[in-house]
Structure formats: structure tokens, C-alpha cells
Amino acid sequence: MNKTILITGASLALLSVVLGAFGAHGLEKLVDSENINSFETGVRYQMYHAIVFLILGNMTTLSQISKKRIFYLFLIGVILFSGSIYLLVLDEVFGISLSSIGFITPLGGLMLIFGWILFIISLSKIK
Numbered sequence: 001m002n003k004t005i006l007i008t009g010a011s012l013a014l015l016s017v018v019l020g021a022f023g024a025h026g027l028e029k030l031v032d033s034e035n036i037n038s039f040e041t042g043v044r045y046q047m048y049h050a051i052v053f054l055i056l057g058n059m060t061t062l063s064q065i066s067k068k069r070i071f072y073l074f075l076i077g078v079i080l081f082s083g084s085i086y087l088l089v090l091d092e093v094f095g096i097s098l099s100s101i102g103f104i105t106p107l108g109g110l111m112l113i114f115g116w117i118l119f120i121i122s123l124s125k126i127k
């Protein structure tokens with residue numbers, strides 16, 4: 001499981017850099033500054049959690065069950081939170097309305113919150 005967490009973290013970090021570069025250099029002619037700011041928020045949260053995956057994958061003090069649960073909550077959260085932001089910003093570019101998926105963003109945020117709560121609980125159980 002540690003290897004999966006580490007590879008996922010590194011992959012999400014790489015994708016954050018690529019998407020961040022796209023947001024900084026490719027989106028400015030396609031969408032307004034408010035959408036660019038939203039896109040950057042998605043990239044930022046993705047990178048934060050990619051770094052956490054790299055830390056989590058190297059931790060020896062947490063049980064594998066705790067790591068696995070935290071990993072999945074964070075992964076689902078990043079996919080729903082950042083992924084929905086990316087889609088909502090790019091719907092303008094693609095010319096299709098994806099506003100109906102707007103409810104997914106807060107669900108992703110909730111998964112991230114639950115992941116952090118579980119992380120804190122798991123850390124508090126370390127002897």
C-alpha cells in the first residue's frame with residue numbers, strides 16, 4: 001500500500017505542475033480571471049494532498065488500515081474537489097454546460113475534511 005500511496009502522490013504532484021502551467025499560460029486567453037483563480041485553487045489543493053501522500057506513504061507510525069482509509073478519503077476528495085473545478089472552468093472552453101456538477105465540489109471538500117479528521121484521530125492514537 002505504501003508504494004501505491006507514494007506513486008499516487010508523485011503522479012498527482014506531476015499532474016499539478018502540468019495543470020498549473022496550463023492554468024498560468026494556456027487559460028488566460030480562454031477564460032476570465034475568476035475562472036483562472038478557481039482553476040488555481042484546484043491545482044493548489046491537488047498539490048497539497050499530493051505532498052501529504054508522499055508523507056503518508058513514508059510514515060511507519062500509522063497502521064496500514066488507517067493509511068488506506070486516509071488515502072482513499074484524500075484521493076476521492078481530490079478527484080471530486082479539484083476534478084470538478086477543472087471541469088467547471090473548462091466547460092466554457094468546450095462549449096458545454098457542466099454547471100449541474102457544481103454540487104460535486106463541496107462533496108470532494110467534505111471527503112478531504114473527513115480524511116484530515118481521520119488523520120488527526122490516527123495520529124492521536126500513536127503511543
